[in-house]
Amino acid sequence: MGETIKDLKRTHLCGEVTKKDNEDKVTIMGWVQKRRDHGGVIFTDIRDRTGIVQVVFNPDLGEELFKKADTLRSEYVVAITGEVESRPDGNINPELSTGEIEIKAEELRILDAAKTPPIQIEDDIDTGEDIRLKYRYLDLRRPKMTKMIGLRHKITKACRDYLDEEGFWEIETPILTKSSPEGARDYLVPSRVNPGQFFALPQSPQIFKQLLMVSGMEKYFQIARCFRDEDLRANRQPEFTQIDMEMSFVNQEDVLEITEGLMKDLFAIGDIEVPAKIKRMSYQEAIDRFGSDKPDLRFGMELKDLSEAVKDSEFNIFSGTVANGGQVKGINFKGGADSPRSTIDSFEDYVKMFKAKGLAWMALREDGLKSPIAKFLAEEEIEAIKSKMEAEEGDLLLIVADKASVVAAALGNLRLKIAKENDLIPEEIYEFVWIVDFPLFEYDEDEDRMAAIHHPFTAPKEADIEKLESDPASVRSKAYDLVLNGEELGGGSIRINNHELQEKVFSALSITKEQQQEKFGYLLEAFDYGTPPHGGIAFGLDRLMMIVGRTDSIRDVIAFPKTQKATSPLTKAPSKVDKKQLQELGISIRS
């Protein structure tokens, strides 16, 4: 039977025994990382949450202790008391915080034995993810994973400290609630007490946080669990965590500034510097220059507008597109002039995925211009293109002529593809940018009407309110996204707190009174009783963690994640349940 710690007190954590403890008697507790015998002496590395320390068992300490030490195997749980000694010069390990010392064991208690673990407890393993998730409790022992869980604690703690300091109250909102109007699929929970009725798990606390503003709570936040029953993509989880904020009596700039302070504190934990003031870029500028509302600013290769240069060209594909209200734009792949034809073809195939009809190109090779379209263009048109695109020998110019949205999508994505394939993106560079002035509406082709880009409570910019009826497509909103290195960290908006304006927006969206009542009834009713100006923002904690933790798997930053099939190999959830349980709930399984 395992020994107990009884009154034994742990004096040090493994990773924190250093030269300053030299000649002190210490007691450590942890797991046997490895054990090796050398020259009649047993060396063991003992591991806890903080790191590893070496413990030496000498035979001269007595037969009993030595024999006991000889039974130690990997992952045994032990408590060891001994004296800290400097390691001989040749044995110092500069990679360990404890690498200058070792502990000369004097007492050993084996608190629990262990079977040979099916996962190696070390960082670089190639064990399949299913095994890692099944034995998650072992996977989490790996130092990288342990650190990640500790990091997540530090991040959420820093978040809470900052927001508390700023006067925010963390307020819990219900998990058992009602279908929300977010649009994704809800997880449903049958109600036993109210047969035939269902709760829904929240996709976000959006409605509750707005109700809390109506309640006068003024500054709300929550590190909130959210749920979406969507088909899972690589980095999606059925339940995920959101840093959710809302505040009253603020304008857009207030929200942005408070968020900047928060980001500064959170990213500092990962040694990532956030500028005191993050640059703002309008949605239109982001689309114009980068073809994306999530621009990656770590590299150039911006989209250049060639429409003016080619609008009178005899090359009809260019001039005709401009004449029809479209655009001709290009990007300059520096040093790409010698790309083989197969690569250029792959670029063309790629832009076609974004509905571009084709891809024109000009390679400025050492032996002159090579381009299938050169023959259709006048010399000064070619010169104008080269000048616009700051082209020089060695460059490959890639040009799309189409309607604006297609040009942006095609070239914006091609820009990213080329940059990734050619290692043009510097590492450990962090380019934050606020994207502001989003359009309020976008045209929904399926429904043939305007749809809200954020949600229907997003406020339009004051200057554009007059265009709500006459020109809704041009109305800009008080919505904002924070983008880092081409990924959206979070987004939000200032909300409408006024009936008349809300009516106009519903009307522009062709949402009838009945639909309003059905989807947003109780929130709209709440707005009747004095609603402060308010706005907020929400961040995906899991993605933020991935950046700070420098990992590209969401399953590395969640203690107990699910597979892409929304299952847990550890707990075997979901699982079948007793017929009796279903009967009580008043439901049955369709056959």
Place this chain on the structure above:
Amino acid sequence: MGETIKDLKRTHLCGEVTKKDNEDKVTIMGWVQKRRDHGGVIFTDIRDRTGIVQVVFNPDLGEELFKKADTLRSEYVVAITGEVESRPDGNINPELSTGEIEIKAEELRILDAAKTPPIQIEDDIDTGEDIRLKYRYLDLRRPKMTKMIGLRHKITKACRDYLDEEGFWEIETPILTKSSPEGARDYLVPSRVNPGQFFALPQSPQIFKQLLMVSGMEKYFQIARCFRDEDLRANRQPEFTQIDMEMSFVNQEDVLEITEGLMKDLFAIGDIEVPAKIKRMSYQEAIDRFGSDKPDLRFGMELKDLSEAVKDSEFNIFSGTVANGGQVKGINFKGGADSPRSTIDSFEDYVKMFKAKGLAWMALREDGLKSPIAKFLAEEEIEAIKSKMEAEEGDLLLIVADKASVVAAALGNLRLKIAKENDLIPEEIYEFVWIVDFPLFEYDEDEDRMAAIHHPFTAPKEADIEKLESDPASVRSKAYDLVLNGEELGGGSIRINNHELQEKVFSALSITKEQQQEKFGYLLEAFDYGTPPHGGIAFGLDRLMMIVGRTDSIRDVIAFPKTQKATSPLTKAPSKVDKKQLQELGISIRS
């Protein structure tokens, strides 16, 4: 259309404008609490999260501003700029933090109008709870409720600060998980991706927190949402919040000490002092002296054992009970001697609810002893009883003879009933006590076998391990409850971290290998790979909040609670859902 705050900056919160701001220009934002006209001047009280401040509109400020002020109604949302002035001596309101000043309005913006609210926005209202829950956003505007939400934030913040300081990591565990072995009914969530299978919402993170100890996280906590689909009693909610902790390499005393520090910080927020070391009382002592493992120590009236005094009595009900291994015990209702017969009868009816066969009594009235049993007792037996119970003139002695468990339940509960009915419990006294040394098992009459009092992973005390087979009923455990004023705040235990011992406990519980696998399979498998000694504790946050917030309704301490029928009058959850949704989930409603 409502005005906007644009670049207007709020300089002060309403409750924080005081004499120190005299003659300063301030801008406040908030809701109109009330408005009254007096001597041609409009007085308004403006309210925000922090309190109320009086704003005065004088007609000499111009017709436009005055006319606008005249449109103000209760709960309008406003921004007001003006100069702080001392109130005339006679008008000072010492009950308000802002009672010495008022703001002379110079600018008014009406940010939103409001309909007349269906709930008065003030503390003492007798509005029905259904209306309060339906208009929860208005109910929360009442200062008492706003304070409660702020208090909850402060409590959870203090909890996180303390535990972080102590080296705990907050770790999120899944909400979509598998049926747990807690015994209460699970909420189920049908899985769309895995038709016919269900997730369960967790009743507590018990298994995950033990897995995290196996993972080497060492010190875990979480302010965790838990779910139980039980029939709701007065202060139960389908979802509730738990302060959940677990730690490794600790003994019972370590857990108790860390918890004491936490309680000190949390209760300090409600100005409640927690002793540096909370007294420990064994389960047996609590039962012996108070008839309860949740003893209320704010008053005496302890149970006195009279068995020795009456064991040879000719009164067979007493002596026979003792001879058969039962007990005769009594409590002394000081000053109760003149209780009318109907009251004493009600006491007897009450103890019968706890299976007592009857209630003997002796009233020490001014005109002598009155008792239906006196005639059966010898003079020295009566004297011995009086002496044991420290009886004096005016006292009413209430005696039960029965088996020990019935005596404890009957007198323990009668003690509480008498104390409550006669106001014997002092207010604002906080008596904390640790109940320790619980029995490991209790006899389950329905199943005719021993059952675990806490859960089957609770460790027995070392000294009692040898009795696991021979005398399981006498084995004490390393379980502990923290009790305050007769209510359980939380409880936990040191867990078994050793296979051999776990087997013995399962065997004493008659849990077969198959049952072990089915209920705890993956946890038991985890225990194979090196499990540290560990233990933990969990507290109900909602109850703790009720004590610190001094309210007796759980619905006062949760922002959006449910009714006793597990519904939300605000969101109308649960609700019917589309047939299409059910089809996707592969379930149907039984008709």
